[in-house]
Amino acid sequence: MQSDLPSGPDIAIIPDIILPQTGIVASMSVPLRTAIARLDLFAGASPEDIDAVANLAVEQRFRDGESIFSRGAPGEGMLIVLQGTIRLSIVSVEGRELILREAGPGDVIGEIAVLDSGRRTADATAVGPVVAGFIAQASFVRLLATRPALQMPILQVLCARLRDTTDQLESIALYPLEARLARFLLWHVKRYGRTRADGARSAPLTISQSAIASFVGASRPKVNRLLAAFEERGAIERRGAIVHCHVAALTQLAQAETVPGEAHAGARQDAARG
Numbered sequence: 269m270q271s272d273l274p275s276g277p278d279i280a281i282i283p284d285i286i287l288p289q290t291g292i293v294a295s296m297s298v299p300l301r302t303a304i305a306r307l308d309l310f311a312g313a314s315p316e317d318i319d320a321v322a323n324l325a326v327e328q329r330f331r332d333g334e335s336i337f338s339r340g341a342p343g344e345g346m347l348i349v350l351q352g353t354i355r356l357s358i359v360s361v362e363g364r365e366l367i368l369r370e371a372g373p374g375d376v377i378g379e380i381a382v383l384d385s386g387r388r389t390a391d392a393t394a395v396g397p398v399v400a401g402f403i404a405q406a407s408f409v410r411l412l413a414t415r416p417a418l419q420m421p422i423l424q425v426l427c428a429r430l431r432d433t434t435d436q437l438e439s440i441a442l443y444p445l446e447a448r449l450a451r452f453l454l455w456h457v458k459r460y461g462r463t464r465a466d467g468a469r470s471a472p473l474t475i476s477q478s479a480i481a482s483f484v485g486a487s488r489p490k491v492n493r494l495l496a497a498f499e500e501r502g503a504i505e506r507r508g509a510i511v512h513c514h515v516a517a518l519t520q521l522a523q524a525e526t527v528p529g530e531a532h533a534g535a536r537q538d539a540a541r542g
Contacts, residue, residue: 300325300401303348303374308428311421320411321418325401330394341388343381345404349373352398356390357482367482368436370395370475380429382408383422440485443524448484449494450503450521453513 301322304310310318325348330336336347336354347354349371356368356377368390371377381388382405412418435455439448475483481491498504503517 300327300348300350303350303401306374307348307376309376309379309422309425310418311424313418313421317415317418320415321403321408322401324403324407324411326403328400328402330398330400332394332396334394334398336392336394336398336400337378337388339388339391343378343384343386343388343405345402346376346378346382346408347392347400347402349375349377350399350401353395354398354400355393355395355479357393358390365482366485367479368433370479379422380426381405383426385409443522445484445486445490446494446497447522447524448486449480449491450498450518452480452484453504454515454518454522457513 301318304321304325305313305318310321313321327350328347330352339358351373354371354375354377356371357365358368359365377392378388380386382403385405412422439451443451477491477495478488481488484491495504495506498518498521499506501517503514503521505512505514
């Protein structure tokens with residue numbers, strides 16, 4: 269997760285709004301070529317390059333809960349999400365899950381194994397019905413060799429992913445659960461938010477509390493209790509499906525290395541136990 273936290277007016281996290289990176293509604297499907305053209309992975313690419321990439325893609329469909337690929341499997345290709353959500357996670361031998369990210373319409377997954385010819389670094393699972401465009405590894409590598417203008421944006425995206433991973437590891441290893449949850453909310457708004465007419469920012473939060481718990485390395489009951497505590501302390505306001513996040517208060521919580529108050533006395537242990 270990005271460590272440079274947002275600043276400014278209050279933030280509202282709401283479902284089904286326009287994502288800033290793609291300009292599309294999270295719950296809607298996206299035409300394949302449109303999705304490719306809007307990917308950071310192909311930023312600045314010419315229409316001819318976009319057409320060349322789109323011509324390689326084959327539509328695939330997955331059922332809710334279906335495994336798309338498994339950690340350690342060969343990287344046979346990458347997928348561009350057109351409809352639905354794909355969860356990328358790592359599961360321990362004890363069955364504990366750490367969610368790395370959730371990819372929605374307009375996002376791409378599986379590009380790391382495609383580019384280095386290595387194995388998958390995480391499990392990918394369909395969250396609800398999913399439609400995606402699949403691009404085979406060999407075909408994509410050949411395309412990059414003939415179209416060098418596509419290479420630099422890909423390197424920039426991979427560097428950004430590495431920064432996100434480093435920040436997520438820092439949060440889990442060094443911060444108590446209260447700070448990790450606050451950092452997650454701020455990161456989510458920074459990545460998915462958009463500025464509204466009144467100057468506030470908003471972003472979709474269709475993810476469940478169980479999934480949030482997996483993102484921050486905790487249990488669902490602990491996340492639920494902390495969200496209630498955040499509300500009591502004025503850091504967030506819950507109004508039905510809408511959660512308003514107060515940036516200044518959350519930023520202070522996100523930067524705390526110690527946890528004030530008896531209600532959060534166990535958060536340091538939570539950071540170690542998950």
